[in-house]
Amino acid sequence: MGAGRAGSLCAPSGRGKRRGAFSHRGHGMSILGELGQRFRPLLTELVDDPDPLLDLVRPSQDPALGDYQANFAMPLGKRLGRPPRQLAQQLAAALAEDPMCHPPEVAGPGFINLRLRNSWIGQRLAQAAADPRLGIPRVENPRTYVVDYSSPNVAKPMHVGHIRSTVIGDCLCRVLRFLGHRVISDNHIGDWGTQFGMIIYGWRHFLDEEAYRREPVAELARLYRLVRRLIDYHEAKSRRADVTEQLAQQEAALEANRRAAGPQPDKRTAKMLRRMEATLARTRQQLEELDRTITQTETDPALARLLDAHRDVARAVLNETAKLHAGDEENRRLWRQFLPACLEEIESLYRRLGVSFDHTLGESFYHDRLEAIVQELLDRGVARESDGAVCVFLEGYDTPMLIRKRDGAFLYATTDLATLRYRMDTWNPDAILYVVDFRQSLHFQQLFATARRMGLDKVELVHVSFGTVMGEDGRPFRTREGDTVGLEGLLDEAVRRAARVVAGNDDAKPDGPELSPAERARIAEVVGIGALKYADLSQNRTSDYQFSYDKMLAMNGNTGTYMQYAYARVRSIFRKGNVDVEALRRDPAPVRLETPAERALGLELLRFGEALELTLKDYRPNQLTGYLFGLANHYSTFYEQCPVLKAEAPELRRSRLLLCDLTARTIQKGLELLGIDVVEKM
RNA sequence: GCGCCCGUAGCUCAAGGGACAGAGCAGCGGACUUCUAAUCCGCAGGUUGCAGGUUCGAAUCCUGCCGGGCGUACCA
Numbered sequence: 001m002g003a004g005r006a007g008s009l010c011a012p013s014g015r016g017k018r019r020g021a022f023s024h025r026g027h028g029m030s031i032l033g034e035l036g037q038r039f040r041p042l043l044t045e046l047v048d049d050p051d052p053l054l055d056l057v058r059p060s061q062d063p064a065l066g067d068y069q070a071n072f073a074m075p076l077g078k079r080l081g082r083p084p085r086q087l088a089q090q091l092a093a094a095l096a097e098d099p100m101c102h103p104p105e106v107a108g109p110g111f112i113n114l115r116l117r118n119s120w121i122g123q124r125l126a127q128a129a130a131d132p133r134l135g136i137p138r139v140e141n142p143r144t145y146v147v148d149y150s151s152p153n154v155a156k157p158m159h160v161g162h163i164r165s166t167v168i169g170d171c172l173c174r175v176l177r178f179l180g181h182r183v184i185s186d187n188h189i190g191d192w193g194t195q196f197g198m199i200i201y202g203w204r205h206f207l208d209e210e211a212y213r214r215e216p217v218a219e220l221a222r223l224y225r226l227v228r229r230l231i232d233y234h235e236a237k238s239r240r241a242d243v244t245e246q247l248a249q250q251e252a253a254l255e256a257n258r259r260a261a262g263p264q265p266d267k268r269t270a271k272m273l274r275r276m277e278a279t280l281a282r283t284r285q286q287l288e289e290l291d292r293t294i295t296q297t298e299t300d301p302a303l304a305r306l307l308d309a310h311r312d313v314a315r316a317v318l319n320e321t322a323k324l325h326a327g328d329e330e331n332r333r334l335w336r337q338f339l340p341a342c343l344e345e346i347e348s349l350y351r352r353l354g355v356s357f358d359h360t361l362g363e364s365f366y367h368d369r370l371e372a373i374v375q376e377l378l379d380r381g382v383a384r385e386s387d388g389a390v391c392v393f394l395e396g397y398d399t400p401m402l403i404r405k406r407d408g409a410f411l412y413a414t415t416d417l418a419t420l421r422y423r424m425d426t427w428n429p430d431a432i433l434y435v436v437d438f439r440q441s442l443h444f445q446q447l448f449a450t451a452r453r454m455g456l457d458k459v460e461l462v463h464v465s466f467g468t469v470m471g472e473d474g475r476p477f478r479t480r481e482g483d484t485v486g487l488e489g490l491l492d493e494a495v496r497r498a499a500r501v502v503a504g505n506d507d508a509k510p511d512g513p514e515l516s517p518a519e520r521a522r523i524a525e526v527v528g529i530g531a532l533k534y535a536d537l538s539q540n541r542t543s544d545y546q547f548s549y550d551k552m553l554a555m556n557g558n559t560g561t562y563m564q565y566a567y568a569r570v571r572s573i574f575r576k577g578n579v580d581v582e583a584l585r586r587d588p589a590p591v592r593l594e595t596p597a598e599r600a601l602g603l604e605l606l607r608f609g610e611a612l613e614l615t616l617k618d619y620r621p622n623q624l625t626g627y628l629f630g631l632a633n634h635y636s637t638f639y640e641q642c643p644v645l646k647a648e649a650p651e652l653r654r655s656r657l658l659l660c661d662l663t664a665r666t667i668q669k670g671l672e673l674l675g676i677d678v679v680e681k682m
Numbered sequence: 683g684c685g686c687c688c689g690u691a692g693c694u695c696a697a698g699g700g701a702c703a704g705a706g707c708a709g710c711g712g713a714c715u716u717c718u719a720a721u722c723c724g725c726a727g728g729u730u731g732c733a734g735g736u737u738c739g740a741a742u743c744c745u746g747c748c749g750g751g752c753g754u755a756c757c758a
Binding site for chain 1: 684685686687688694695696697698699700701702703704705706707713716717718720721722723737738739748751752753754755756757758
């Protein structure tokens with residue numbers, strides 16, 4: 001047992017039904033909120049609960065139709081048995097004369113098309129410019145969230161499988177906090193598992209004391225990898241015969257079926273044959289992997305001479321782990337000795353990523369609470385014994401959730417239940433988000449169902465699941481040798497490539513390079529890590545995504561690099577024009593929106609809050625990246641068409657500078673909420 | 683077998699039951715004596731896997747099929 005949630009490579013699923021992470025309808029400063037306020041009184045006269053209808057006020061997809069549209073006349077017409085267009089006309093009266101909107105137009109089956117007045121947009125922009133929060137209100141009813149993310153196994157190097165949980169979880173925390181919720185981030189690390197058994201075993205047999213004195217973490221990592229490889233080798237050896245036999249059986253079965261099917265098999269048979277072929281291919285591949293493991297180990301002289309003496313390494317490691325759990329003094333002492341170094345190792349990665357946690361309560365923290373939670377479930381009649389194990393049987397599931405093994409050991413589920421109980425007792429949250437890969441969806445379904453049967457039915461439990469990081473070959477991302485990709489190496493490579501991009505660009509500047517080597521290095525770090533995070537966050541989290549250094553560092557398209565460039569380009573205007581930004585913000589006049597480009601940019605700036613709401617609605621950061629990309633595009637168009645520093649009139653120059661400043665600040669804040677830094681020059 | 687998820691342009695991906703399904707890359711054509719051309723503008727590219735159904739309206743919801751991924755009692 002032990003070990004964090006991302007034990008191996010990860011992939012999508014599940015969306016929880018939830019309510020009220022935010023509410024835009026009632027309040028203040030968002031456009032949707034204000035439009036809602038206009039319509040609410042009229043709708044209340046017609047129906048008891050206008051909220052679902054107000055939810056049908058949406059941004060228009062086609063600017064030709066207006067800025068926003070109210071789509072509630074159609075369902076309402078159905079419900080009331082009245083012509084929708086007539087209802088639409090009646091409801092449109094809400095905005096017949098309003099400083100916010102031009103008189104609405106009714107179109108099609110009953111769409112109410114809304115166009116905001118430039119004067120209103122201009123005023124709102126001025127208000128946003130004077131506001132450190134850019135005009136984004138806090139939610140009226142803050143909730144308490146526990147966010148469970150990252151959760152690596154300590155003592156094992158972090159790898160590519162941890163990046164999504166870490167980056168998505170961190171982003172959700174930032175957005176929730178910004179909107180005014182109370183957030184408790186908790187890194188549920190695996191600090192009590194078999195990996196410590198491995199290190200202890202390695203320590204006993206292979207320790208290089210000199211190396212440990214010099215670099216304890218590196219030596220522990222070496223011990224871990226060494227023992228891991230010994231175990232993998234012996235496992236491969238013992239499984240090889242089975243897999244070989246399996247392969248032979250599958251080949252024979254396929255051949256027999258082929259013969260029986262004849263030259264023209266019917267559809268069903270053809271499908272079955274294809275399935276068998278696929279299975280066969282997988283088995284072949286499995287065998288190849290085993291052989292590769294075996295060969296690589298046997299041809300490594302340092303390892304080869306250890307193989308015979310450590311035939312029983314797997315059992316020995318489990319034994320060391322069991323002793324640790326049972327309270328063996330020497331193993332506990334070693335565990336306490338190793339843990340700080342391991343924690344420091346992952347901590348340095350988090351520092352580089354700019355990720356932090358309020359709590360790091362790993363599995364070891366819950367160790368002495370497991371017995372009690374099992375007892376509680378037995379007492380409540382939720383769990384019962386079966387085949388010597390303690391199980392929770394749940395309606396609708398073929399298999400029970402095991403919380404204690406026949407041998408008395410506890411499981412992942414046990415720790416999760418104890419953790420849940422602790423979180424409820426300690427923080428009493430309204431919601432807990434588990435940012436964990438989709439393959440664990442069954443586990444979380446069962447966990448949540450069990451929680452409800454424990455009486456924890458008021459808290460909203462959400463599995464924020466995500467897909468696997470794939471390589472460019474469309475298979476789980478691995479190194480050429482077939483190993484999982486280490487996170488550290490991934491960051492280094494991203495930064496290395498970013499450095500090339502930054503240097504190439506700086507060299508190509510019209511007036512010659514302007515960045516010192518130190519500046520270049522710092523910018524490359526920000527650009528490289530930003531690109532990596534953005535690439536991940538800009539994907540719909542539920543699907544697998546294909547990892548590509550080239551794509552994530554591209555200057556075109558929806559990339560972090562493009563966003564950072566957009567930001568740097570805006571900031572460059574202020575430098576070049578020697579503009580006093582503070583003065584500009586202090587007393588902003590309404591922004592003038594005389595050209596379509598200015599209007600489109602201005603309106604987009606006011607929609608930042610909508611993007612944040614949307615991000616939280618399904619816990620999908622790609623809603624935020626999508627918004628930022630759209631904003632940057634609007635800015636680019638504006639930048640091409642509207643001279644800022646050389647604007648014809650001083651007031652126009654001021655107005656455009658305000659648009660620039662708001663754009664820069666919105667991008668900066670948006671990226672910050674994604675956990676990404678900006679640079680002033682690139 | 684059962685369960686969960688996915689199938690959208692050549693490729694990688696967007697799209698909140700709403701009007702004509704959008705980007706980037708690749709392809710073609712334009713724009714640098716002007717605030718960073720690392721950019722921008724335009725053209726072309728689609729029966730949203732297939733067939734039904736629900737709805738005023740479906741890529742989106744339901745059913746069935748086809749294709750794929752993952753999971754499925756003592757790992758996490």
